Amino acid sequence: MERIFGGVPKRALGLLGLMIASLIIAPAIVNAYVLSVILITLYFAYVGQAWNLMMGYAGQLSLGHTLYVGLGAYTSAALFVHFGISPLIGLFVGMAIAVAAGALIGSMAFRFGIGGVYFALLTIAFAEFTRILFEHFDWVGAMGGFFLPVENRDSSDFLNLRGGPVMFYYVILFLCFAALGVNQWLLRSRLGYYWMAIREDQEAAQAVGINTFRYKMIAVMISAAMTALGGVFIAFYYNNLFPADAFGMHRSIELILAPIIGGMGTLFGPILGAFILTPLGEGLTILMESMGVKAAGVKQLFYGVILLVIIRFVPGGVWPLISKKLGIDKRMKGKSE
Amino acid sequence: MLKVENLHLYYGDAQALSDVSLNVPDGEIVAIVGANGAGKSSLIRTLAGIEKPAQGTITFDGQDITGQPSYKVCELGLGQVAEGRQIFPSMTIKENLEMGAVINRGRAHAERNFERATTIFPRLKERLDQAAGTLSGGEQQMLAIGRCLMGEPKMIMFDEPSLGLAPALVQEVFQVIHRLNDEGITVVLVEQNVAVSLKMANHAYVLENGHMVMEGTGESLLNDDRVRQAYLGL
Numbered sequence: 001m002e003r004i005f006g007g008v009p010k011r012a013l014g015l016l017g018l019m020i021a022s023l024i025i026a027p028a029i030v031n032a033y034v035l036s037v038i039l040i041t042l043y044f045a046y047v048g049q050a051w052n053l054m055m056g057y058a059g060q061l062s063l064g065h066t067l068y069v070g071l072g073a074y075t076s077a078a079l080f081v082h083f084g085i086s087p088l089i090g091l092f093v094g095m096a097i098a099v100a101a102g103a104l105i106g107s108m109a110f111r112f113g114i115g116g117v118y119f120a121l122l123t124i125a126f127a128e129f130t131r132i133l134f135e136h137f138d139w140v141g142a143m144g145g146f147f148l149p150v151e152n153r154d155s156s157d158f159l160n161l162r163g164g165p166v167m168f169y170y171v172i173l174f175l176c177f178a179a180l181g182v183n184q185w186l187l188r189s190r191l192g193y194y195w196m197a198i199r200e201d202q203e204a205a206q207a208v209g210i211n212t213f214r215y216k217m218i219a220v221m222i223s224a225a226m227t228a229l230g231g232v233f234i235a236f237y238y239n240n241l242f243p244a245d246a247f248g249m250h251r252s253i254e255l256i257l258a259p260i261i262g263g264m265g266t267l268f269g270p271i272l273g274a275f276i277l278t279p280l281g282e283g284l285t286i287l288m289e290s291m292g293v294k295a296a297g298v299k300q301l302f303y304g305v306i307l308l309v310i311i312r313f314v315p316g317g318v319w320p321l322i323s324k325k326l327g328i329d330k331r332m333k334g335k336s337e
Numbered sequence: 338m339l340k341v342e343n344l345h346l347y348y349g350d351a352q353a354l355s356d357v358s359l360n361v362p363d364g365e366i367v368a369i370v371g372a373n374g375a376g377k378s379s380l381i382r383t384l385a386g387i388e389k390p391a392q393g394t395i396t397f398d399g400q401d402i403t404g405q406p407s408y409k410v411c412e413l414g415l416g417q418v419a420e421g422r423q424i425f426p427s428m429t430i431k432e433n434l435e436m437g438a439v440i441n442r443g444r445a446h447a448e449r450n451f452e453r454a455t456t457i458f459p460r461l462k463e464r465l466d467q468a469a470g471t472l473s474g475g476e477q478q479m480l481a482i483g484r485c486l487m488g489e490p491k492m493i494m495f496d497e498p499s500l501g502l503a504p505a506l507v508q509e510v511f512q513v514i515h516r517l518n519d520e521g522i523t524v525v526l527v528e529q530n531v532a533v534s535l536k537m538a539n540h541a542y543v544l545e546n547g548h549m550v551m552e553g554t555g556e557s558l559l560n561d562d563r564v565r566q567a568y569l570g571l
Contacts, residue, residue, distance in 0.1 A: 190439075193428075193432070193435075193436065194439070196425065196427075196428065197425055197428075197436055200425040200426060200427060200428070201423050201424070201425060201426075203387065203419060203423055204419065204423030204424065204425060205436075206385075206386075206387055206407040206408070207385065207387075207407065207411075207416075207417050207418075207419050207423060207485075208411065208436050208437050208439060208440070208484060208485075208487075208488060209407065209408045209410075209411030209412060209439055209440035209443075209488060210408060210436075210439055211406070211408040212408075213406070
């Protein structure tokens with residue numbers, strides 16, 4: 001634990017403890033709808049952290065990150081439906097496939113010096129053609145979608161990830177804060193410093209003798225594995241998968257909004273971003289519905305506006321501002337903005 | 338120490354280096370001069386393992402390092418201080434120096450080299466916990482040199498170390514390079530400041546449009562009419 005919490009100000013730990021404690025007791029207090037909003041917020045906080053590891057820490061922009069969500073989701077769901085394999089085993093297969101996909105993209109790009117925007121385009125291309133592939137993949141339902149059997153909603157069967165919303169809530173709550181711990185540990189390790197060096201100045205990192213290819217690959221693979229685990233969760237939570245939804249570009253964008261708004265390259269940014277964005281988006285939907293307005297896409301429009309405002313006024317994200325206010329801003333591991 | 342034979346480098350179709358050969362004997366200072374775009378930086382980047390040559394061989398300390406990635410080249414003791422003071426701006430000075438010792442070669446002697454770097458640059462020692470991005474240009478250059486020393490190099494390639502520095506600092510940087518050479522580090526110096534670098538160098542090469550067009554002792558080039566006309570404006 002020393003390794004994980006060392007260097008974090010006491011006050012930050014206190015606030016974090018308070019936050020986790022209130023999230024743990026939340027199911028006993030809030031109603032089912034609010035719980036589902038918090039659940040999906042935690043999901044975005046989790047996958048946002050996974051993406052942040054690659055972009056925020058190692059400086060590699062992925063705009064096709066939903067590829068890993070989709071691979072994790074489809075793999076674990078297919079293994080469960082076709083072979084009855086528990087997702088607790090299937091998740092390892094899903095993560096392995098996502099890691100392999102990440103390694104393929106990474107090795108293609110980094111070997112030939114494709115970086116920055118071109119790397120991002122490559123990640124989009126992979127996500128898109130995987131989507132097209134799955135649209136013709138009959139074994140997992142192709143365009144018609146792939147469905148998990150919905151049963152025993154009253155009792156929880158954790159080993160098969162079958163159960164009610166409260167079970168899923170605790171699963172994603174655990175994943176979200178486990179990811180925070182893992183990220184903090186990674187950042188404080190040698191790996192974290194190598195990533196930071198690569199992000200700040202790749203040529204300088206090369207000049208001091210860092211094997212930039214290897215450490216960028218490691219970042220992509222860890223990020224892919226973490227993201228795929230989020231995919232396993234979302235498949236078993238929603239019980240249905242559609243290629244356009246699992247691999248669609250809009251999903252990739254949705255996934256990166258929280259870390260950008262919260263603060264890329266910061267530990268807590270993605271979590272904060274998710275807690276700002278998702279409840280606001282949901283609130284807006286309810287408000288529109290209560291006013292009888294049915295405007296499809298208004299949430300996306302709203303996300304776009306928020307993104308514009310953030311990029312214009314606080315390009316470093318909200319977390320650096322707030323942590324300063326709270327007096328817990330140890331020197332950011334992230335951007336120096 | 339370093340021997341380069343018939344090196345060719347292309348960026349896509351454009352040829353950046355054409356049939357470049359040079360020899361850097363152990364313990365010397367060798368200068369490479371030339372106009373902007375002559376290929377000086379390309380040469381350094383190729384030697385450092387950042388660019389891959391199409392043809393030719395690079396031998397460092399008896400080992401063929403042609404096409405080897407930079408982290409392997411560093412491990413053999415060939416360090417570089419790149420153009421434009423490539424430091425890590427949001428890391429502290431101490432962390433920047435520590436990053437210089439990530440290779441095994443440097444890790445083994447990290448403490449000693451840290452002492453050495455901070456003795457040569459006392460100004461760095463005064464602000465070890467300050468973010469490197471807040472340093473002045475000259476201080477950043479010193480940090481870049483100090484960080485390179487952390488890797489325990491046998492040879493350092495300096496790419497435009499005086500670029501953009503105030504005259505007093507230029508002086509100091511050249512003094513440091515002299516001092517390091519006295520301490521046994523072989524030096525390759527790429528400079529726009531032709532007069533000073535030729536004065537310092539035991540041997541020098543002139544690079545023009547990717548070709549080595551002249552070589553000789555620093556002094557002989559300093560007195561050469563063509564060099565005087567083209568690079569010294571005399």
